[in-house]
Structure formats: C-alpha cells, structure tokens
Amino acid sequence: MNSITYSIDLSALRCPRCHSDLLLHEAELIRCQGSVTHEFPIVRAIPRFAGETYIESFGVQWNRYEVIRPEMDTVTFHAKTGCWPQDLAGKKVLDAGVGGGRYARLIGEAGAQLVGLDLSSAVEKARKVCEDLPQVNIIQADLLNPPLSESVFDFAYSIGVLHHCPDPRKAFAQVAKSVKPGGQLAVWLYRRNTLPQELINKALRAVTTRLPDSVLKFWSKLLTIPGGVPGLKQTGSKLINFSTFEDKHLRLCDNYDWYAPKYQSHHTLAELRQWYLEEGFEEPRELRPEKAGRLYEWVYDHDLIIGSGVNMVAQKRS
Numbered sequence: 001m002n003s004i005t006y007s008i009d010l011s012a013l014r015c016p017r018c019h020s021d022l023l024l025h026e027a028e029l030i031r032c033q034g035s036v037t038h039e040f041p042i043v044r045a046i047p048r049f050a051g052e053t054y055i056e057s058f059g060v061q062w063n064r065y066e067v068i069r070p071e072m073d074t075v076t077f078h079a080k081t082g083c084w085p086q087d088l089a090g091k092k093v094l095d096a097g098v099g100g101g102r103y104a105r106l107i108g109e110a111g112a113q114l115v116g117l118d119l120s121s122a123v124e125k126a127r128k129v130c131e132d133l134p135q136v137n138i139i140q141a142d143l144l145n146p147p148l149s150e151s152v153f154d155f156a157y158s159i160g161v162l163h164h165c166p167d168p169r170k171a172f173a174q175v176a177k178s179v180k181p182g183g184q185l186a187v188w189l190y191r192r193n194t195l196p197q198e199l200i201n202k203a204l205r206a207v208t209t210r211l212p213d214s215v216l217k218f219w220s221k222l223l224t225i226p227g228g229v230p231g232l233k234q235t236g237s238k239l240i241n242f243s244t245f246e247d248k249h250l251r252l253c254d255n256y257d258w259y260a261p262k263y264q265s266h267h268t269l270a271e272l273r274q275w276y277l278e279e280g281f282e283e284p285r286e287l288r289p290e291k292a293g294r295l296y297e298w299v300y301d302h303d304l305i306i307g308s309g310v311n312m313v314a315q316k317r318s
C-alpha cells in the first residue's frame with residue numbers, strides 16, 4: 001500500500017449486526033455503538049465486515065487479470081448506468097459489487113465520494129487500483145447483509161453482481177434501501193436465454209464450477225479461440241457462451257467470469273422491473289446495449305445472446 005493515509009469514511013455505514021453507528025476506534029479497528037459492541041478490523045486500508053465465502057473465484061479472477069481499459073470502461077459504464085462518470089462529481093455513490101475497481105476508479109476520479117463494496121478478495125485489487133483516490137472507500141462486506149445506512153446514496157449501481165448471490169432479490173432490496181429518496185439505482189443482470197441455451201449452460205457450468213483452477217484457466221483460454229474468429233464468434237456464442245471482445249486478455253477474463261462462479265442466475269426484464277416497483281422506485285427505464293443494427297436488436301430481443309443483460313435505471317420515490 002502506498003503512503004496515502006486513507007480516512008475511512010463511516011458516514012454511509014452502520015453495523016451489519018445491530019445496525020448501530022460505527023466509530024473508528026483505532027487506526028485499524030472499527031467498533032459499533034450498540035449495547036453489545038461489535039468489532040471489525042481494517043486490514044490493508046480495507047474495513048472487513050465479512051470474509052470470503054462462496055465467492056473465492058472472483059478474488060482469483062480480479063487479482064489475476066488486468067482488465068482496466070479506461071476509455072472502454074467509461075463507455076460501458078454509461079451504457080449500463082445511463083450516466084457519465086462526471087455526472088456523479090460531488091455525489092455519494094455506491095458501487096455494489098466493486099470487483100477489481102474498474103468503475104470505482106472512474107467515478108472516484110470524477111470527484112464522487114464512493115463506497116465500493118465486495119465480498120471477495122477482489123477488494124485488494126480495487127483498493128490498489130484506487131490507491132490515489134482517498135475519497136474512494138473500499139469495504140469487504142456481503143450484499144445480503146451489508147453495513148450500509150439506509151437512504152444515504154445519491155446514486156447506486158450494481159453491474160453484473162446480484163445474479164452471483166444465492167438470493168439476488170434480497171441483495172437487490174438491500175442495495176435499494178441504501179438509496180436516498182430522489183436518488184437513482186442502476187442494475188445490470190444476466191438475461192434469461194431460450195430454454196435450450198439455458199439447459200446447455202446449466203450442464204456445462206455444473207462441470208466447470210467444479211474444476212480445479214488450473215483446468216478452468218485452460219478451458220477459459222481455449223474458449224478465447226472461437227471468440228476471435230469472425231463468423232464463428234457471432235454464431236457459436238449463441239450455443240455456448242464465450243466472450244467475443246476484440247482484446248484476447250479481456251476474453252480470457254470474461255470466460256473465467258462466466259464459468260467459475262458458484263452462483264449464476266438469469267433474469268427477465270419484467271422481473272427486474274417488478275423488483276424496482278416493489279422497492280419504491282418510479283418508472284424503471286430499460287437501458288439497451290449500444291451495439292446497433294437490426295439483426296443484433298432482433299437476437300437481443302429474442303433472448304438469444306448468451307451473456308447479455310437486462311438493464312434498468314430508476315429513481316426512488318421522494
């Protein structure tokens with residue numbers, strides 16, 4: 001860790017066990033103010049509210065692969081949240097499932113006060129990536145029981161995260177609660193594909209999620225080959241998922257990201273819209289991918305693109 005002193009900002013946080021306020025007790029210890037005191041260590045400038053459980057593959061993935069591509073990340077962030085990083089300057093922002101910190105870095109650089117939360121050891125990478133941004137607070141915590149105050153964030157986003165929780169609906173509710181009335185929440189989840197695609201994927205992942213890391217790494221690398229072949233990449237990826245990014249290293253990370261995690265659920269737009277309405281958000285707006293073309297739109301709308309998303313943003317009722 002570099003010489004920057006991180007002033008851990010606890011203003012948006014509360015005890016995940018008794019919901020009372022938190023205080024920095026010593027440089028490396030947080031204590032809650034409840035009648036029974038709960039303590040949480042700060043290790044390598046990261047408050048630790050929970051430890052890695054079913055989520056180890058993400059720690060491996062984000063610490064292993066170098067995927068930060070600022071220009072591309074900015075465009076992707078805009079496509080998946082409906083706003084540009086600079087729109088968030090001066091705002092209190094939550095990155096729910098910060099991973100290796102590629103979006104947290106952009107938002108922190110733009111001048112937001114950001115909490116980046118993740119359960120896996122990806123937080124080590126996120127802290128490193130944001131090491132020169134003291135207004136970015138990275139915390140290790142579980143979205144199913146997060147140490148977040150209610151109604152505190154102007155903007156929250158969760159990109160490709162909730163479908164990796166054993167209970168995505170509950171995780172959505174927890175994130176939604178932390179948004180201020182009048183604040184916004186953007187969520188991107190895997191789209192449910194056609195039944196044959198879903199069945200093939202389930203069968204494949206039943207094997208890949210049990211593979212040793214070295215074999216999974218090899219499988220992910222093997223799948224970078226069809227992802228780089230014009231023609232094959234458009235058609236083959238409709239049968240089984242493999243990444244089609246131009247950049248081979250991104251394809252490798254993306255393939256691992258698909259085949260390694262224990263939990264992976266797929267959702268419909270109607271389902272996500274319903275979640276927003278149930279949590280008190282108004283008129284959820286669909287965010288569509290920026291790839292143009294009528295054929296792409298057609299296959300997208302017919303749920304044929306494996307790995308594509310359902311993506312919405314909405315404002316919380318004031």
Ligand SMILES: C[S@@+](CC[C@H](N)C(=O)[O-])C[C@H]1O[C@@H](n2cnc3c(N)ncnc32)[C@H](O)[C@@H]1O
Nearest residue numbers: 058097098099118119120142143159160161164
């Ligand atoms: C596919 S990654 C996405 C990371 C980041 N949003 C991005 O797009 O670069 C999913 C992340 O969700 C995190 N995650 C999954 N379940 C979680 C939970 N219950 N609590 C906190 N983080 C969780 C994983 O550790 C992982 O880093």
